[in-house]
Amino acid sequence: MRAVVFETPGVDNLRIVDVETPRPGPNEVLIRVKYAGVNPVDYFTINRKDVKPIPHIPGSEFAGIVETVGSSVRSVDVGDEVVIYNRLFDGSCKYCLIGHEELCVNSGLIGVVTQGGFAEYAVVPASNVIRIPKGVGLDEAATLPVGALTAWHMIFNRAGVSPGELVVVFGATGNVGSYAVQFAKLAGATVVAVSRRADKVKDVLMGLGADYVVTPDEAQSLINELSNGLGADLVIDAVGQATWNLSFKLVARYGRWVTAGALTGGDVTLNLPSLYSREIAVIGSTGGTRSELIKLLDLLSRRRIKAPIYSKMKLEKVREAFDAMFRGEDRVGKVLLMP
Numbered sequence: 406m407r408a409v410v411f412e413t414p415g416v417d418n419l420r421i422v423d424v425e426t427p428r429p430g431p432n433e434v435l436i437r438v439k440y441a442g443v444n445p446v447d448y449f450t451i452n453r454k455d456v457k458p459i460p461h462i463p464g465s466e467f468a469g470i471v472e473t474v475g476s477s478v479r480s481v482d483v484g485d486e487v488v489i490y491n492r493l494f495d496g497s498c499k500y501c502l503i504g505h506e507e508l509c510v511n512s513g514l515i516g517v518v519t520q521g522g523f524a525e526y527a528v529v530p531a532s533n534v535i536r537i538p539k540g541v542g543l544d545e546a547a548t549l550p551v552g553a554l555t556a557w558h559m560i561f562n563r564a565g566v567s568p569g570e571l572v573v574v575f576g577a578t579g580n581v582g583s584y585a586v587q588f589a590k591l592a593g594a595t596v597v598a599v600s601r602r603a604d605k606v607k608d609v610l611m612g613l614g615a616d617y618v619v620t621p622d623e624a625q626s627l628i629n630e631l632s633n634g635l636g637a638d639l640v641i642d643a644v645g646q647a648t649w650n651l652s653f654k655l656v657a658r659y660g661r662w663v664t665a666g667a668l669t670g671g672d673v674t675l676n677l678p679s680l681y682s683r684e685i686a687v688i689g690s691t692g693g694t695r696s697e698l699i700k701l702l703d704l705l706s707r708r709r710i711k712a713p714i715y716s717k718m719k720l721e722k723v724r725e726a727f728d729a730m731f732r733g734e735d736r737v738g739k740v741l742l743m744p
């Protein structure tokens with residue numbers, strides 16, 4: 406099969422090669438990959454020095470058709486359209502037992518600790534395979550496991566957005582942000598999307614549910630105006646270091662600040678009195694659960710949410726795909742590879 410591989414770190418070292426098609430073990434499934442999402446997590450994997458196995462196939466988000474199943478697999482059949490849940494989990498630890506496999510103590514991401522989906526075929530455990538319902542395209546399903554699932558879990562499980570709240574989304578054009586805007590709107594919030602190129606992406610973000618689209622420079626005065634100077638009930642910021650000072654300042658008394666990533670760096674300075682005197686909750690969030698991914702597929706099949714896709718590229722264009730993903734501010738939605 407054809408696959409994208411690297412042996413030494415760096416996007417420039419990615420090559421398309423022929424490798425042996427993997428075979429599924431008794432509890433595994435071989436998927437013919439149709440679409441694979443390109444995400445920051447793949448970029449970080451490709452640039453890591455300690456990745457195994459080598460040569461490594463990246464790709465932590467993909468959908469396709471079941472080609473063969475292991476002898477013990479009963480949950481899916483050959484020919485089924487499926488999407489992966491990318492977090493490996495043991496099913497037996499304290500967190501798995503309470504339905505939070507995203508916190509499994511023996512976890513790892515498909516495509517990071519295993520061979521991933523930037524290839525014609527990929528093997529994954531059957532428990533990480535979810536059937537796609539009627540009415541959902543394989544391309545749409547392929548956009549869900551990373552950004553959409555992360556945004557859903559962050560907004561509904563961790564931050565608990567309520568109707569009428571004022572929610573600010575930094576990095577609104579990103580893989581997580583474009584879904585966070587939609588989901589906050591779905592929850593009944595007033596949504597302010599923040600993007601450095603607000604002028605260029607305004608229409609698309611409003612189409613996803615944003616009530617306002619502003620640049621970081623404009624955010625403070627708009628939030629003051631909308632809240633009578635009180636601030637936002639919830640600020641979502643997966644941008645990290647670059648926006649932390651501003652985004653934390655926007656949080657109202659008794660409000661929440663939540664993150665599921667730190668694209669521009671993760672070290673920030675927090676002034677503790679500014680946290681406790683305003684009774685602010687700072688919340689972490691990572692990935693989501695299998696049941697949340699199933700919910701997303703259901704909502705997509707009923708057209709309650711949209712799966713924004715920016716472009717689809719052949720496997721050979723993998724380097725251009727990373728360029729397109731990091732083009733960032735002009736892009737809204739997912740860059741997909743088609744193996």
Ligand SMILES: [Zn+2]
Pocket residue numbers: 494495496497498499500501502506508509510511
């Ligand atoms: Zn576990």
